[in-house]
Amino acid sequence: MAFEEQLVNGRYRLLGHLGRGAMSLVWRARDERLDRVVAVKQFLHEPGAGAEVCERAIREARLASRLRHPHAVAVYDVFEDAGSMYLVMEYVPARSLTELLVERGPLPRCDVVRLGRQLGAALAAAHGDWLLHRDVTPNNVLVSDDGTARITDFGVSRALGEHPAADEGVVVGTLPYLAPEVARGGEAGLPSDVYSLGATLYTALEGTPPFGTSDDPITLLRRITENQLTPPVHDGPLTAVLMRMLERDPAARPTMQEAVDLLAAVGRPAPPGPPRRSRLRRAAVTGAAACLTSISVAAGLTLADRPATTAAAPVEHPPTTVTADRTVRSTTTAAVPVPAHPSDGPARHPTAAEPSEPAEPLVAGGCTARYEVTNSWPGGAQAQVTVHNDRPTRLTGWTVTWVLPGGAGIRDLWNGTLTQRGSAVTVTDAGWNALVEPAGSATFGLNQELTAGAPAVPVLSCRTS
Structure with missing residues (x-):
């Protein structure tokens, strides 16, 4: 059955599906007033839950709109139409990091460093405004063809000091990327986002989350709380930075800005420009690595x-x-x-x-x-x-x-x-x-x-x- 375009709020023409989540649909749409393409998130709800969905949509819009950063998806508008709540966002022609990893497998270290610096900068800006994301995962990272990354989906984010009643007694976030203190039922803080970003970058580098995956959430929670981390296959300065971000003790983790600085320092001694001929004699010269030419x-x-x-x-x-x-x-x-x-x-x-x-x-x-x-x-x-x-x-x-x-x-x-x-x-x-x-x-x-x-x-x- 062919898709029929429809106009919502008298302004946004829905052109086609972009994706679907557990509680929402995402559409590609045209803002006919400003003549630009946007992404429109339609919140789904069961009968009788309309007020809760309305509150969630407005809360997400209010928090996400506080963050203006080139590596965060911008929020433009929120409205209700025909009983459904909609959130209007910047349209980013990109794939999620999850889709990218399924297609390509683990990414080269230089790509992971670039992703980490971009996402970390956006989250550091959010933390500077005391805004927690609380669900940093590969699903919530968009990567454009030119390698630009953006953090999205502030659906479970909150400002520090804000304690919604709906969060009481509920573990918020995605299991494989939860910080141990959150997995144990504790309150999320700024270090929790640092941990989740570290887990996301670990997944991009290693091809699997730090504590693996399991169909049994209890098993996965136990691995996280007991710090049963899968030993990384890769070594090097990037892995050392990720292990700092994945410290079990929140106080031992760097701040988000410190993590960005550490990632920026990875590989800094390498010389710019074309590969140089080795001055070593009687050496076996190996092939080029994914990110830089090395002489072994x-x-x-x-x-x-x-x-x-x-x-x-x-x-x-x-x-x-x-x-x-x-x-x-x-x-x-x-x-x-x-x-x-x-x-x-x-x-x-x-x-x-x-x-x-x-x-x-x-x-x-x-x-x-x-x-x-x-x-x-x-x-x-x-x-x-x-x-x-x-x-x-x-x-x-x-x-x-x-x-x-x-x-x-x-x-x-x-x-x-x-x-x-x-x-x-x-x-x-x-x-x-x-x-x-x-x-x-x-x-x-x-x-x-x-x-x-x-x-x-x-x-x-x-x-x-």
Whole structure:
């Protein structure tokens, strides 16, 4: 049966369906007074619920109209016609993020970062006006063909300090993206939106929500409240930011604006312009990554490969310790070889026939570490370290140590905890990635600052606990 156009409120001509939700229909329409295309949301209701629907429509319009931002869908008007409530919104020729993920699968990291910065900026503006969205999900994100993202559907939003009676005793939001405090029946706050945006971006990057999906809402609620998060497949600075946004404790999460700033910093050391030819020699050059061209140098490393005994030259700064979700800027002094004993004379580097003595591990053997340079640019490089479990049992913690070559310093580190004294580097697990199954692996990454020369592959020691 062909669709027949109809005019509502004497002004908006409905041209066709755009979508349908549990409580509404969305139409593409023309505003004949202003001669522009708009989206019109028609609220559905059961007999006898008209007053409640009217209140909900007016409330959504009132709250959403407070937010004017290029990455939020604007609300123009609200009215009643023939017993139905309508909300007039900006028309955005776009698909929901859910539809995009179904079509393309997980998105490249650079696309996820761009989405996060855009959506986070709109939500930060809302938070600046003390407005909570309360239902940030891929369904409520519209993505245009040019990659522009907009947050929409403020149907369950509310202003801080406002407590509608209808919300009492009701968990508001979409289960896979609920913050733990909301899933436990607590009140939503600004950190809850941060969590839901983190869960949405996690889904875009990993292809599944942080706590998976389930047809049983009780099972899903238990996973969320018990923080049974699915370990992320991807590593890197973006994952570190998302894990901060997904902290179980609301107080430990960044604010929305801080999250935007963290996302903006992801990948910042990468050089602009066309890919540069690697200055590394004897390196295997890999293919281009989805978002930037990277040059990889792989080196398998074992516990038997140890450097000569070294001691760091004096530095004026105390040891630097950095957790997984923060970065460090430091300048280190090159390590100076010293004799193992004062009477031994000049330090000697071990040869293949004369291996150096291994450092005392927390547990002898058990893991190996592999250092790989994944990108380089003038004055810096990015690397990934893979920790492999060589034991027949699960690792419950790991530590990787090495000595920085002269002229090198660590600028950023993610997915691990860094302690640095001079040129001596120690990285331990970040807690959430401490457990490594037999034959499994965990990774962490870092950005280096180089004052001279090309990035070098250090010799690593791996210890278990």
